[in-house]
Every structure is written in C-alpha cells, then in structure tokens.
Amino acid sequence: MEGFMCRYMDDQKGDRQLVAVHVAGDFVDLHGFPLGYLDHDLATLTACQVAQVPHAALDGLMVTRPNLTKLLWFSTLLDAAMHREWIFRLGRLDAIARVSHFICEIETKLRAVGRSDGSSFHLPMTQADLGETCGITAVHMNRMLRELKDRQLMTIRRNQVDIINPAGLAELGEFDPSYLFLDNTG
Amino acid sequence: MEGFMCRYMDDQKGDRQLVAVHVAGDFVDLHGFPLGYLDHDLATLTACQVAQVPHAALDGLMVTRPNLTKLLWFSTLLDAAMHREWIFRLGRLDAIARVSHFICEIETKLRAVGRSDGSSFHLPMTQADLGETCGITAVHMNRMLRELKDRQLMTIRRNQVDIINPAGLAELGEFDPSYLFLDNTG
DNA sequence: CGGAGGTTTGACGTCCCTCAAGGTAGGTGG
DNA sequence: CCACCTACCTTGAGGGACGTCAAACCTCCG
Numbered sequence: 001m002e003g004f005m006c007r008y009m010d011d012q013k014g015d016r017q018l019v020a021v022h023v024a025g026d027f028v029d030l031h032g033f034p035l036g037y038l039d040h041d042l043a044t045l046t047a048c049q050v051a052q053v054p055h056a057a058l059d060g061l062m063v064t065r066p067n068l069t070k071l072l073w074f075s076t077l078l079d080a081a082m083h084r085e086w087i088f089r090l091g092r093l094d095a096i097a098r099v100s101h102f103i104c105e106i107e108t109k110l111r112a113v114g115r116s117d118g119s120s121f122h123l124p125m126t127q128a129d130l131g132e133t134c135g136i137t138a139v140h141m142n143r144m145l146r147e148l149k150d151r152q153l154m155t156i157r158r159n160q161v162d163i164i165n166p167a168g169l170a171e172l173g174e175f176d177p178s179y180l181f182l183d184n185t186g
Numbered sequence: 187m188e189g190f191m192c193r194y195m196d197d198q199k200g201d202r203q204l205v206a207v208h209v210a211g212d213f214v215d216l217h218g219f220p221l222g223y224l225d226h227d228l229a230t231l232t233a234c235q236v237a238q239v240p241h242a243a244l245d246g247l248m249v250t251r252p253n254l255t256k257l258l259w260f261s262t263l264l265d266a267a268m269h270r271e272w273i274f275r276l277g278r279l280d281a282i283a284r285v286s287h288f289i290c291e292i293e294t295k296l297r298a299v300g301r302s303d304g305s306s307f308h309l310p311m312t313q314a315d316l317g318e319t320c321g322i323t324a325v326h327m328n329r330m331l332r333e334l335k336d337r338q339l340m341t342i343r344r345n346q347v348d349i350i351n352p353a354g355l356a357e358l359g360e361f362d363p364s365y366l367f368l369d370n371t372g
Numbered sequence: 373c374g375g376a377g378g379t380t381t382g383a384c385g386t387c388c389c390t391c392a393a394g395g396t397a398g399g400t401g402g
Numbered sequence: 403c404c405a406c407c408t409a410c411c412t413t414g415a416g417g418g419a420c421g422t423c424a425a426a427c428c429t430c431c432g
Contacts, residue, residue, distance in 0.1 A: 017277040034260040039365040062252040074220040083269035090276035091203040091321035135277030179225040
C-alpha cells in the first residue's frame with residue numbers, strides 16, 4: 001500500500017542481487033500463490049504498509065471471477081517482463097547505461113502511481129542498493145552517478161532523484177517503456 | 187513439442203541478449219495471453235515442431251477449469267523464476283560461473299523431459315549463442331569452455347555436452363535447482 | 373575444390389573491481 | 403550544545419577480468 005520493497009537473492013559470499021523493486025500499489029507476493037513457495041527473498045527498503053490476501057481467497061476468486069484472475073495473472077507477467085528487461089540490462093549495457101535504464105524504469109513506475117512528476121521523485125535506496133540492482137559495486141555506482149551529473153542528465157542527493165534531461169537519460173539507458181504495458185493496466 | 191527455441195531482445199547496436207531457452211514440452215508463448223502482446227522476440231535454435239492454442243480456447247479454460255488455469259499460471263511463473271535466476275547469474279557471477287550455471291540449468295530441464303541422462307545431452311547452440319545467453323562475447327565464451335575442459339568439469343564438442351563432474355560444475359556455478367520447482371510440475 | 377559458418381588463438385586495451393583512506397550528515401547521549 | 407558514533411558517500415591507486423581486433427583453422431556441404 002505504501003513504501004518501497006525489493007526482491008533479492010544471495011550468492012555464496014552473501015552478496016545480494018536485487019531482482020525487483022516494488023513501489024506502492026504493487027501486488028508483491030503474488031508469485032507465491034501458483035508456485036507454492038518463493039524461490040527468493042523479500043525485504044523492505046523503507047517502513048511499509050502492506051495488505052495481505054489469503055491464498056484461499058485467491059482460490060475462490062479463480063472459480064468465481066475469471067476476468068479478475070486474468071488481471072492478477074497479468075500483473076505477475078508484468079513482473080516477468082521487467083525481469084526480462086533486467087536481464088537485458090545486465091547482459092548488454094555497461095554500468096552507466098544500467099543506472100540510466102533503472103532510473104527510467106523506476107521513474108515510470110512511480111509516475112504511474114502519482115509518485116513522480118516526471119523529473120523529481122523520492123527513491124529510498126543507498127548507492128550500495130543501487131549497485132546490487134545494477135550488478136556493480138557501490139564504489140563504481142558512485143562514479144557513475146557523478147558522471148550522470150557531469151553529463152547534465154540527472155542527480156541524486158539524499159534519496160532525491162532529479163532528472164535533468166529525461167530524453168537523454170532514456171537514450172543512454174536504451175529505455176523503451178513498452179514492456180511496462182502502461183496502456184493495459186486499467 | 188520438439189526442438190529448441192529462445193526468447194531474446196536486441197540492443198541498439200543489434201546485438202542479442204537471450205532471456206530464455208526453451209526445450210521440448212515448454213509452453214513457449216503463454217505470456218502473450220494475459221499480456222496481450224509480447225515485449226520480446228522468439229526464435230528457433232533448431233527446426234521445431236510446435237502446437238498452437240487459440241487465446242479464445244484459453245479464455246474458455248479460465249471459466250471452466252480453474253485448476254488447469256492455475257497450472258498454466260504456474261508455468262509462466264516458472265519462467266519468471268528462471269528469469270530471476272538469470273538476473274542473479276548476470277549480476278553476481280563471473281564468466282566461468284555463468285556458463286556453469288547455465289549448463290546446469292539446461293541439463294536439469296532436459297533431464298526432466300528425458301533428453302539428458304545426467305551427464306550427456308545435445309545442445310544446439312553455437313558459442314556465439316552461449317555468449318549471448320551469458321552476457322559475454324563469443325571469444326571469451328570459447329576461453330571459458332576451454333577452461334571448463336581443463337578443469338575436468340565438462341566439454342562441448344559439436345553441440346554435444348558431456349558433464350564430467352556434475353557436482354563440481356554445480357558448485358562453481360552456484361547452482362541450486364529449487365527454483366525450477368521440479369517437485370511441483372506434475 | 374571452394375565457400376560459409378563456426379572455433380581457436382594471440383596481442384592489446386579498457387572497464388570495472390579491490391583495497392584503502394578520508395569526508396559528510398544525522399542521531400544519540402553526556 | 404558538544405562529542406561521538408554509525409551509516410553513507412567520495413576519491414585515488416593499482417590490478418584483473420573481459421572486450422576488441424585480427425588472423426588462422428576446422429568442418430561441413432554444395
């Protein structure tokens with residue numbers, strides 16, 4: 001309902017890799033319903049307010065409300081589409097483009113729920129968190145953020161993101177929001 | 187029904203990033219049903235035999251067969267779980283571990299459909315394909331495969347994979363098959 | 373026999389990591 | 403109100419993993 005959460009997985013050394021970041025309005029744990037258990041971990045990035053839905057209630061919905069079921073299914077496949085985009089980001093983009101891409105994605109998601117005006121928004125993630133998102137170290141994340149500032153594309157200061165040149169940022173991050181299916185979320 | 191397919195996305199330079207590899211038995215394009223359209227591309231790696239299911243038939247199933255619907259939903263979330271594992275692989279593992287992890291994953295999937303005996307199987311992917319899967323160049327993939335052979339872990343020759351030391355390969359790739367939910371696929 | 377696609381190898385460059393040190397801001401207790 | 407602590411941010415130097423470029427080779431097939 002409120003706050004920021006993330007999904008992550010740990011490697012053998014205990015280092016985290018974030019696999020998703022969730023904002024207010026997301027149905028976070030729906031994957032656990034058809035799967036039975038969850039293959040990864042959840043954590044909050046801020047204090048959060050969450051609503052819970054018993055699996056039994058979802059089973060009931062599946063029988064009585066196929067259209068609503070399809071919407072829930074849709075929302076989990078939206079997560080899958082974002083996962084694919086993250087794979088692309090980690091596999092094909094260099095560090096600075098990864099950061100740009102992620103910032104564009106989170107801005108788009110926040111704007112969809114009225115948490116961003118298109119240029120400025122609150123993002124409660126440390127540079128270490130951002131590094132674990134983009135598959136780079138916190139030190140290198142710091143250098144990339146400096147470079148984004150130097151290039152007049154965006155700044156982050158005290159969890160506050162300011163996008164100076166949205167088009168330039170999207171271009172650098174090869175960001176195309178069609179995978180977020182904003183024309184279809186109702 | 188038969189053959190190998192993959193899902194992929196292109197970057198601005200036209201280089202591919204594979205985001206999934208599908209084997210015989212997978213329901214490949216089910217994501218397009220709730221989503222409405224597909225945010226990525228599909229290609230075959232070999233000649234394939236495919237079965238098609240009209241979306242209208244799936245709509246019918248959702249009304250009359252909620253249990254079967256949940257199974258289909260499950261199968262798409264399995265894809266999502268694999269996507270997460272690919273994110274982890276690209277974000278946290280170095281090149282040789284990425285290859286090991288992928289080989290372990292595809293071996294496990296093939297074994298589940300009787301296409302691998304646990305040590306040997308057919309994998310119709312070039313070193314360039316494997317590179318596009320693991321986010322490294324074909325040249326570096328070649329070096330990693332040589333190293334895996336030198337370390338007595340596995341060999342690939344003419345699309346034939348031979349795993350010499352399965353435990354060692356899984357260890358190197360930090361591979362844990364629980365995300366494949368093999369205890370739950372019926 | 374020749375060509376195309378795939379594999380292998382070497383030399384060299386660069387992006388990012390590692391390690392280390394210092395700086396900054398907010399929070400807590402004296 | 404100051405002292406201190408902790409978490410986070412910033413910067414530098416040096417090294418290593420992987421990319422790039424180029425050439426040779428191998429294998430299949432027409």
